[in-house]
Amino acid sequence: MSAILIRGGRLIDPLNRIDAVRDVVVRDGRIAAPIPGENYAETIDATGCVVMAGGIDMHTHIGGGKVNLARLLMAEDHRDGANPIALPDNLLELASCGTCAPGTLATGYRYVEMGYTAAFEPAMVPSNARHAHMEMGDVPVLDHGAYVMLGSDELFLELLAQGGPDLKNFDQIRDYTAWTINASKAMGVKVVNPGGISAFKFNQRKLDVDEKHVRWEVTPRQVVHALARALKELGVPHPLHIHGSNLGVPGNIRSTLDTIAALEGLPAHLTHIQFHAYGTEGPKKFSSAALQIAEAVNANPQISIDIGQIMFGQTVTASGDTMRQHAQSDLANPRKWVGADIELMAGCGVVPFRYREQSYVNALQWVIGLEIFLLVKNPWQVVLTTDHPNGGPFTSYPHLIRLLMDRSFREEQLAKLHPDVVAGCALKSITRELTMEEIAVMTRSGPAKLLGLKDRGHLAEGAAADIAIYRERSDREAMFRTPEWVFKDGTLVAKSGTLLATPVGGTHFVEPGYDPAIEKTLRKHWKDHAAINFDNVAITHDELCSCCNGGRLLPAECFTGGEA
């Protein structure tokens, strides 16, 4: 039994309310109590360093159909002008490249080098679940999981329509939701443009929160409420993950506030909220609604958000929201895009974007994201994301952290933007600088809590030894770019930006119970409409194992009774 001592570092462990110089002992892949007189196999001198749990990105498009389409589309991202991307120097790394559309191998390598140890794919289409798990299994080192998409699938909308105003068939909807989570081995459920992806297939071009789907005559309000309620009753730890209506549309703050209202107090996570926080004020009829968002989040402690901060430069947006991606496809840069209607379940749209500092709209998007970060009071309700790659690649996180922690740096960057945005924005008068502890909450402790990962995101005895150790530096970007040491389940996986080991990560998922009688309804639906045998839909544990490359299966517990 070999143990590791991490000595003299400043331990920042917000979940356990620790911010103090304290030694940490790792034994058998877990945080352990020191044993007097124990000989350590290795002692890490972390003096002058900050010790945190490994980073957890709870919303990053790392694997599955649309991510691979983004790779195929973005040939530019996989060469350096006319030259190929050089092979890695490190023999542990296989050739893999890309920044906004990286290969799965590169995705794992780059995350680990930044001190992240888990990442969650937020938009797994049920019919594409095997593929998504395969790709995640090929992301080295990181633990992973996915939220399965529901709410624009024809069966859900049909059931919702059948239920009528008082949703008398709610049990069926709840069982179908649970069945889908089990069948696809998901960690939660995401709804994308509720009902809207389906509506686009029926040639509807927009769907407001109280607007009826042309075919099923149900509204996004009904979709959101039914799914949020189902997850609550099932005890799924991560509440409904919502990509709201009208993404990117000026004035969509109305839809976002309506969506929060539709929840009627049920818990939910509103994702890439920056893209849903636009007003219509000012000469360009496009303005920041960050303050309204912040007020709503501050007033609703059962709501959490991630930001989807945009970062300037080239990226590609990959979304399940076919309706909105189609609407924005004329803005594609370079001028090409991919769309798909998928299996009566979902859709996808992949549109390259280049965010420019001198674009009024892009500059304001950048400002809105930062305003929300700084105006929401409780960091446990906010997760740091760029919605990789939609707002920007995940490799820009250290830069984002510096923007949040360093006001003078933020103002320097702000001054480079479109002058009308600089002149009119509230951001320039916001003085808040996030603390190290707040960053730790937004990048690991908060996501772990929101996902129900009891042994991750903190460093109390018994927790998994996923650890990132950063050398204290006043340049926070440099500090968070390259941790000195990164441990995954107690194995040293990176040192000073060099990968040292590439263990296969585990798969997080939940297994809520349901009444198997629902399968009769599902079997009939599949026979009448689908293009796969119903018996081939569900992924078993054994199959998940082979999809995930033999990584550990990490089922998370559902809440029961009073916990929920």
Add this chain to the structure above:
Amino acid sequence: MSASATAASAWTCPFCPLACDHAGVRVGAGAEPLQLTGAECARARDALAGFTSAAALPTAEIDGRCVTLDAAIDAAVQRLAASRQPLFAGLGTDVAGLRALYPLACATGAICDAAPGDALMHGLRALQDRGQFTTTLAEVRTRADLIVFVGGLPLPAAPLIRERMGIGDAQVPQRHVVLLGPKPSDEAVLQGWAGPGVTVEVLPLHGDLFDTVSLLDALVAGRPAMAGASVPDGLRSLAQRLRAARYAVISGSTAKLPEQGALIVETLYRTINELNRSTRAAALWIGGGNGVATANQVFAWLSGVPLRSRAGPRGLEHEPLRYGSLRLIAQGAVDALLWVASFDAEAAPPDNSLPMIALGHPALADRCRRDGSIFIAVSTPGIGSTGHVFRTDGTVLMPLRAARPDALPTVAAVAQRMLAALPARSAA
């Protein structure tokens, strides 16, 4: 309230891009061939007939001599290690096989291409240049009121295309199926599809296929310069039909497109984008069977770049034209060939005199037998082993169950052993 997802399973046919899972396999005794049950499909029937009910025994050959698997792998490794520029081609295997081939390709600097790579590149190059809008079988089955096949029906590549698209089932009350650019045999098949709820129409080309789809695109877009007197009525009315359809689907087989077929694919996507401004339309290409589409997806997700790539001395190089396997062999640009064909008993390696390692369907042994050739019979996913392959629409990864498990090594197992035995190389 308690259950977890059930583990029932249905056999998935691995022999064509449709990956049907509504049929079964009858396993008899001894040398009796496997038989398709519950469906009539010539391609599946013929492919199954290439397997005996009793599982085949592992075989390996060097220069036509029977050897042990260990000896074959040792010799294969020596051959790869001695090669200055190997080519991994065919790539007829499942996700697991490709996951194992990729590190081997990295370690040897091999160029990787599938067969038929040209057909794959038609779609890929169009996607890289302009993007695409696609749909899937269940969407076609439940929505498509107009289906246009371009450049012929996807036969015999996908025999059950009519059934899988739902042509003739009641999901859509009235469908119109158009064949643009007919071949005589296709015409007869198409006429047979007409019936209650299905009307069919054959339209001849106006010039070549590219000319025809370009003209159709101009008509759909309403570009007046093209609306000359020479426009055939049939094309004009097809453009109108496309605009009036609720959900039009353009389909075909990229393997049937001529050289530079990417330009045709690109033009059709432009038409679809135009249609999607006012109504709904999408494409569904039928192809990528025998692991081809799977190889492209797996290599793309691992490395970032699709097929016709290599981890070469300058870096990760993707060359959709230069790295075509036939071209490389003809030009003498490669000095060793690793041929992979675990599904198709007809997928013999291209003519070549290179040192060759073939991981193949047992029936390919005869056609791989020559001096300088190493042959290892591998298990066929879906017959002798489990696995996963992508269906033609690229979004459904189908599970393959073993119809009758065998003891042949999988491509993954052989590739892993080869990698483990390869002398370590230094970093680039």
